[in-house]
Amino acid sequence: MPVKKESAAMPGTPAEPMVQIQGIKKTYSEDRSLFAGSAPALTAIDGVSLCIEKGEVFGLVGASGSGKTTLGRLLLKLEEIDAGQIRFQGKDISGLKGAALKDFRRRVQLIPQDPYQSLNPYMSIFDTVAEPLIIHGIRSSEARRQKAAQALDAAGLSPAADFFPSYPHQLSGGQRQRAAIARAMVLSPEFVIADEPTSMLDATISYTIFKLLADLRKTQGVTLLFITHDLAAARFLCDRIAVIYKGQIVESGPSEQVINNPGSDYTRALIKAQPRFSFVEQ
Amino acid sequence: MALLEVENLTIAYKTRRETAIAADRVNFSLERGRSVGIVGESGCGKTTLGMALLRLLPSNGFVKGGRITFDGMDLLGLPDARMQRIRWKRIAMIFQAAMNAWNPVQRIGDQILEAIRTHDPKITKAEAVKQVEQLYELVEIPGDRIFDFPHQYSGGMKQRAIIAMALACSPDLIIADEPTTALDVIVQDQILQKIKAIQKEKNIALIFISHDIGVVAGVCHEIMVMYRGKIVEAGRREEVFEVPVHPYTRALLSSYLTIDGVFEIRDRQAPAPPCTPAEPLSKELCGYVHLCPHASEACRSRPPQWREITPTHKVLCSLCR
Secondary structure, three states: OOOOOOOOOOOOOOOOOOEEEEEEEEEOOOOOOEEEEEEOOOOEEEEEEEOOOOOOOOEEEEEOOOOOHHHHHHHOOOOOOOEEEEEEEEEEEOOOOOHHHHHHHHHEEEEEEHHHHOOOOOHHHHHHHHHHHHHHOOOOOOHHHHHHHHHHOOOOOHHHHHHOOOHHOOOOOOHHHHHHHHHHHHOOOOEEEEEOOOOOOOHHHHHHHHHHHHHHHHHHHOOOEEEEHHHHHHHHHHHEEHHHHHHHHHHHHEEEHHOOOOHHHHHHHHHHHHOOOOOOOO | OOEEEEEEEEEEEOOOOOEEEEEEEEEEEEEEOOOEEEEEOOOOHHHHHHHHHHHOOOOEEEEEEEEEEEEEEEHHHHOOOHHHHOOOEEEEEEEOOOOHHOOOOOOOOHHHHHHHHHHHHOOHHEEEEEEHHHHHHHHOHHHOOOOOHHHHHOHHHHHHHHHHHHHHOOOOOEEEEEEOOOHHHHHHHHHHHHHHHHHHOOOOEEEEEEEEEEHHHOOOOOOOEEEOOEEEEEEEEHHHHHHHOOOOOOOOOOOOEEOOOOOOOOOOOOOOOOOOOOOOOOOOOOOOOEEEEOOHHHHOOOOOOEEEOOEEEEOEEEOOO
């Protein structure tokens, strides 16, 4: 995909992409542990360029070990890139510090993969969802209650007050993932990364979570990066898809086009491996 | 007589508050060389059912009623020592997330050898190694990797090695509980093709447990849909997938995303939102009544009856006639 030229537009104009990635690289260096063996340096992300437009759902599809989660972590600035540039709303994120970094953290949120691990078992659902508000300086407890209730309602946990005192172990897997989504959405972020948000859930529950994400995008106008290994889910949810293999983007384009006319062998292999309802005996 | 016959099997768990029924009057039979898939959401009782067949229920679980007949033997009545000889030798199981079950400090080959030699004490080590080599050929792992440690294998290889171990004693029946759930699609597809091919080649009976109907559709001859402890629909896969009758089966199928879009049911109706309700399982009434878009007064007052759609396709629903 052609990387958009740096536009002269002012921040906030619709022409500006949400995220622009240019030629980024991430290498995990040689094993530094006590038992350092012969483990060579591993290039997890090898020259990736992408552009995610404001308001779209962008799918990043790849198998385990392809680097898709690493790319998400780099975008969240949980890890630093070795080369290239990531621009969020036109600004390079590499130098962010202090207040600017905190502001970035408010605007960009993560929905983690495994709701069985990502929620603190010692915190009630209210505390979990309200914690980001405390961190970002919402002092009034009434305001926090209100915002947390809105976020839970929007995530399909309603009436929210019923869920406030619950602990994660009292919720089903799907409800936990909804709580994690509420936590991500409570600060009204502009860009959300959902890293395999349903890989731990049943097919029936996954479907309801996908619908929720599609709803949130519509009602709250949030831009989504959806990381998955499931092309069927990506097609359901995403406007555009990029297929990542061994740290490189092998193909990208509108979802329908990538799935109907795959241009790379790897994408074809992915499509072929999808479960299908065909009853022909092989 | 079929290889495995399960009649009116009811399994329960004792908890502090109550005795919870996890599987309620389950009936099915399975011939050699055939495969049956048990599909349902988490908590519906499908894993419990698989565990009960091997008599491996957790300590608070017990069989409340019914019979399991395997190759003419009443499994529930066998003394423990005899049951132990059946486990793995005649009925093997691929456990959920089994690839994480390898002992990390022991070489994989040694772990498979242990299984072989435990069940066949007379075999020499050289013969057993030869067997492992053949198994590795079958699951397509290079023979020089046999004595690697688990961390040297990829996820897919570990899972294939687990399948090799399940086949080690040439069982008549394999119970595979979500054998591919932790793997990505490409590896999943390879493993499923492998399981299918081996099942056919060795004429093994297979019980395949999964929440993923797409996966089950690809592997099994017959399908049983399970919901809250009850089998609600059973039939040949073409029947269940082409003419799903039970409202739950229909909801399950309509929420399944395929690469070509959402699964299309002929004469489709609006699916009910699937979710697991918190209410306790009513023993007699239909478990799906509170979510079913078509539930009638009869559904709320009378237990559902089994109806035959075809001689091989039946459904537990009052609405269907």
